[in-house]
Amino acid sequence: MLKLFRFLKPFRMMVVFVLILTFLQTMAELYLPTLMSDIVDIGVVKGDIPYIWKIGGFMLLVACGSMLASVGASYLAARSSVGFGKIVRGKIFSHVQNFSLQEFDQLGTASLITRTTNDITQVQQVLTMMLRMMVMAPMMCIGGIIMALSKDVKLTLVFVVAIPVLILAIFGVVSKGIPLFRMIQKKIDKLNLVVREGLTGIRVVRSFNRVEHETKRFDRASLDLMETSIKVNKIMAGLFPLMMLVLNLSSVAIIWFGGIRIDHGHMQVGDLMAFLMYALQIMFSLIMLSMVLIMVPRAQASSVRINEVFAMVPTLKDAEQLQRSNMRKGLIEFDNVTFSYPGAEKPAISNISFVAHPGKTTAIIGGTGAGKSTLLNLIPRFYDVDSGRILVDGVDVRQLSQEDLRSKIGFVPQQALLFTGSIADNIRFGKEDAADEEVRHAAEIAQAADFISQMEDGYDSVIAQGGTNVSGGQKQRLAIARALVRKAEINLFDDSFSALDFKTDAKLRAALKQETAQSTNIIVAQRVSTVMDADQIIVLDEGQIAGIGTHRELMDTCEVYREIVSSQLSEEEIA
Structure with missing residues (x-):
């Protein structure tokens, strides 16, 4: 989590003022029991009414000062943490924008959404508490012990028993809570995924009468999250009663032994009252600390997930020595290109070589899974090739800046x-x-x-x-x-005419031919009618080129192409 706090740098002055105001608030609250002790021991015991009014008025001023310091510290802490959250979200979003499709596939969209929203919110909330409670609690605890020692050294032996018990309880609960909080964030990812799939695919779900199935799927993910949350909350719930038990037993012990010391003349009533208030302050400071520590494990789990995103280096980077093409035509060359998806058993495309010329239309056709869309996605460098080269205007796409490369391209996705x-x-x-x-x-x-x-x-x-x-x-x-x-100089159409009727398809292609006469056009299509008029047709079969040529040339030379044509067109249309 400390790695993320580097984003607090713009708010360092606010954080400094939070610490100063918190310190002043703590000093004021530690001073109040001593003033009350003086009122009892001097004003009440001796019947000095003016002294009571004097010290009472001073106590009121100190309390008002403490309140103002608390309000100011809370406001600045909230401003700092909200600003911190805004910066981290912005950095995450900007960093993710540089990811290739490979990183998106690795992390998953649902997980990235959870990390950008829920995880950052968890860290932001804990930061607010840390700036207030985690700073205030140790000062209150140490200051309370010092002030208690100033009132009666022997009575502070009560803390020797109480404080270690509280610390052990906090440590035990937190150590059990950390793994469960990590599990909760993963289960939120799963729930987010199920909800996202169910809502975006609602038409498919309804058309296949799978509403009940999706409901059960959601219930399972929600129940899984609920059971883990209940389990961790049960562990956390046991901490507060235990702390209150220790607090109340400590109060009883202080009053018991304090009364004995008053009987023996070693202590005054006002000092016992002040001592009891310092004991409460010490115990409550530990309770405050425990509240922070309860939230820290979940925030720690969230911060690990956020840092995983920051630590993920995009596989696609601009080369250190970028080149610029002297030509601005859109000439595309594939030179023996091979590409495999991460974890795949065999390449998606292998040994692909061809040239797409400006002013010409190159069509790519093939069966399902032949590698048509993969080939197209390599041109704007959504992925990098395993071997071979893709040249645009004579320059390897890896030597062009991604911005410069994509500025040349008009892309229509599948x-x-x-x-x-x-x-x-x-x-x-x-x-x-x-x-x-x-x-x-x-x-x-x-x-x-x-x-x-x-x-x-x-x-x-x-x-x-x-x-x-x-x-x-x-x-x-x-x-x-x-x-x-x-x-653009290059137009890429990835099966972009599949939802059009034949008449609209024909009119669109005729209009495109005139509009993009100077551009390099690459069309991926399933329909033979869409590719028949192309200047060059590339036939893919299981990731390899089965044939290159015009429609008539391929009808004579490429069996795969003939099979595709015969499956779609009648004998009269083929003739």
């Missing part, structure tokens, strides 16, 4: 993702400063203008979360418009 906001905002996601005319033009090329104009607010119509208020085909067309508005 799963068309839209963001919450207006249609215009979603299209402008491809080019932030795109003018209204550019947005409309991109929508027209993507064959989206017609359905947009039919919506009540046109381009200002709001897209719901996940694009649930538009159809699959409409989502694909908006995703294509988002890529086209960039006017």
Whole structure:
């Protein structure tokens, strides 16, 4: 957890003032029992009413000063911890943005969400308590012991028994709680995952009548979290009664032995009252410390998980010596490229070599799992190749900055993702400063203008979360418009026409051919009709190239391609 406290640096002056105000508050509270002792021993015993008013008024001032110091320290501690949480969340989010898809696959989206929200909140809450209670409790305890010793040394022997018992109880509970708190955070991850899958996949769940199954799945994850939480709370719940028992027994012992010392003339009544208050302060300071220590294990578990994210170094980094391409055309070359997913038994693609020229359309076709999307994902460097090279305008993509490389690319993913906001905002996601005319033009090329104009607010119509208020085909067309508005040198379409009817598909490809005449276009598709007119078709089979050529050339030379064509087109259409 100490590693994370480096983010407190901007608030160091606030933290210093918290410590100063906490110190003043503690000194004031330690001084009050002594003033009360003087009122009893001098004012009450001797009947000195003016003295009682004088010291009583002074006690009121000290109490008000303590209250003001407490309010100020609490406010500054809250400001510091909330600011700390904001900075850590921002750093985590920025760091995660640099992750490759490999890191996302390794940690999981649900876990990253939990670490960015719940885990940071746990640390933030403990920081607030640490700045107040963990600082105040030791000062109160040590100061209370010193003041108690000043009143009666022999009576402090009561603490020799009470304090070790309390410390052992706290240590025992905390040592059992730490592993359980770690388990709780993992179970929150699991619950978050189940909820996220159930909600995002609600249409699939309902269509297959699996609502009851998902409910049971959620109940299992929730029950698992509940049982662990109950177990850890039972352990923690035993601490407070034990501490109160020790506190009350200590009070009885102090009054018992203090009364004997008063009888023998070794102590005054006011001193016994003050001693009892110091004993309460000492015990309550330990209780405060235990409250912090109860929360620390969970925060410690959370901080470990946060530090795991910070410690994860992105596998994709910009090279130390970056190169810039002298050409700005979009020429793509695959030179004997092989790539495997982490933990996979065999490569996803092997020994891939081809060239995609500017002004030409290269189509990639093949069976399910042939490696089509994998090949496309390597171009914007979502993953790095295991061997071989991918060159863009003659430069290895690993020698280009990721920002420079991706600025050349208009990418349409296999799963068309839209963001919450207006249609215009979603299209402008491809080019932030795109003018209204550019947005409309991109929508027209993507064959989206017609359905947009039919919506009540046109381009200002709001897209719901996940694009649930538009159809699959409409989502694909908006995703294509988002890529086209960039006017990129390279356009990558990952099965981006699958949800379109044949008429819209044909119109869109005709419009694209004219719009992207100067760009390098790579299309991944399942439909033969989508790729037939491409300048170059690459046929993949089990991660390897089975054939390269035009439609007619492949019909003569590539058996895999002939099988795909015959499975989709009639003999008349093939002819």
